[in-house]
Amino acid sequence: MASLQAEEQRRIVAACFARTGLTLEQLWLRYFALGGDVSELELEAFLQGLVPLPRIQRDMVAHAVNERLEEVSGVRQAPYSRETGENTRPRGPLAALVGLLDGAHRAPPERLPEIIATAGRALDLEITVYLVDHDQRQLIPLPCGPGTDRVPLAIEASTAGRAYRHADTMPAEEPGGPRLWTVLLDGDERLGVLEVEADADTDLHDPALRTQCRWLASLSGHLLAGARTRGDGLDTLLRRRPSSPTADLLRQNLPPAAAATRDVAVAGGVEPVHDVRGTAFDYALSETTAWLSIFDAGRDTTRAALVVSAALAACRSARREGRGLRDQETAVGEALSTQFGGGALVRGTLAELTLADGTLRWLQAGGEPPLVLGADHELATVDSARCPPFGAGPPGRITTTRLRPGDLLALHTEGLSGARAADGARFALAGCLDAHAGHAPPETVRRVLQAAKHHCHSGFTGDAGLLIARWSSRP
Known part of the structure; x- marks a missing residue:
């Protein structure tokens, strides 16, 4: 050509x-x-x-x-930059985005990487999709046609991983030629990265090109996230090892790993991701309020996943009916009593953050005390009083405090703060949060959970759950 x-x-x-x-x-x-x-x-x-x-x-x-x-x-006379024969299909950003939407309509999930690659060609770019594995350690290339074989890339040791860690676009000089790596997002949840290759005469530092790549990555992220709920074709490629049925059940019950509004950003995660048995977190964001919750039914009973799922569902149902922390607590206790005869115990914390002024109200039910890390690295345990688990005693005490702009709130399970090394040393959760609090919440969660996994050599004795929120006041 x-x-x-x-x-x-x-x-x-x-x-x-x-x-x-x-x-x-x-x-x-x-x-x-x-x-x-x-x-x-x-x-x-x-x-x-x-x-x-x-x-x-x-x-x-x-x-x-x-x-x-x-x-x-009736005659075309203006030449294109390449000899195109009869192929006069419009090219450019609009053509790429429209082509992506048209191609994705009713397409099975496993066809999306090829559809995204086709959309990229409207920008004269070669696109390869990489999705993050469930362990958040590698970026896995997805097949998008012949001649597109790639190898997984380590998040901690590659330019692609750096783009993922910083949720940004990064240029790279690589053996196959220069390219861009741009993060794939569904809202604020990171799904992976796009590898963008261009002709030698393309300026990869061109702001317009980078903007177009971000548009393509954003729309691709939304389409991929939606497609993964309709089929297993993509999820199967991201399993680096078998996952237990219990872990699959709990993962399906969790909200997206990250979300944000202009006032607050939240992120959460659990470990061991392939064998989590009784821990779940939840959140809901509105114009005025962020609701946060974390539940822990332990790892030692065969029905822990069912118990914690019942607690999660009861809390969500009460919250969606507009009921406050006390009624949410009551709903969880009643669900456990009705479905399990009162013999099931769930520990946890419910919290409500008013976004206008940073007022935080929380209720503990046998869970670990929330932590607040200030912008000045001052760490506080906002409540140290232990209360009975949900439904196992008198109602928990609702406590109120006020966050400052930039404060990081962390809800967590005992399985995280109590993770132990071979010599018995406990995981320093507060110090680890402090060390990584400068990152965006999704990356802070990833780094803290990876550090805990490394500390105990993946030998968690209890499920490790972490949910964080960073509040910023409105200007």
Whole structure:
């Protein structure tokens, strides 16, 4: 496929434009409708040979001119940057996003990587999708057609992993040539990264290109997240080892691992991810309030997963009916008594954060005391009084405090703070939170859980659950 020199293409396109009868404004409107993103002034400067345009933008100008020439004479004369034969399909950001939406409609999950790659070609980019494995240690490449074989990449030791850790776009000079790595997001939840390869004459530092890649990654992330709820094709590729039925049940009951509004960001996780037996967390965000909860039914009973799932469902149901912390506590206790005859115990913490002023109300039911880490690295245990588990005694005490902007609130289980090394040393949860609190909440959770796993050599004696929230006051 031969390429046309940029200046020669510009000269011919400008000559063809002169024969269209269009004003510059009319041409710009047609070009903009195709997904063009330079201004009318920049378009005029390009046609006059004063400024260059990227190849994608040149081809959209040519396509806009050709559409008009077809209307008036039935003949296309403006050349594209490559010899395309009869392939005059519009290219550029709009074409890529529309193509992605059209291709994903009713597609099975395992076809999405190929559909995303096809959308990338509308930007003259080669795209490969990598999703994070369940252990959050590797980025797994997904097949998207012949000749796209890749190897998993370590999150801690690759440019792709750095893009994932920082939820950003990173350039890299690699043996196969320069490329971009951009994070795949579903809202604030990180799913993986896109590998973006371009021709040698493409400027990977071009802000417009990076913006287009972020748009593509954002839409791809939403489509992938939705597709994973409809089939197992992608999930199967991310299992690096077998997962217990109990772990699968609990994982399906959890909310997304991260979410945010303009006032608060939350993130959570559990370990051991392939064998969690009785721990779950939950949250709900609104314009005014963040509700947070964590539950722990232990690992020592065969019905722990059912017990903690019942507690989670009862709390959600009460919360969705607009009931407060006390009623949520009552609903959990009643559900446990009704379904398990009063012999099931669940420890946990319920919390309610008012986003306007940072007022925090929480209720403990045998759970671990919440921790608050201030922006000045001052750590506080907001309540140390132990209360009976849900449904096992008098109602828990509701306590109120006030967070400061930037404070990090952590709800956790005893299995995390009590994780022990071979010599019996306990995991220093507070210190680990302090060390990693400078990251975005999803990365803080990942790093803390990885550190706990390393500390006890994956030998958790209790399920490790962590849910954090960072509040920031409105300007």
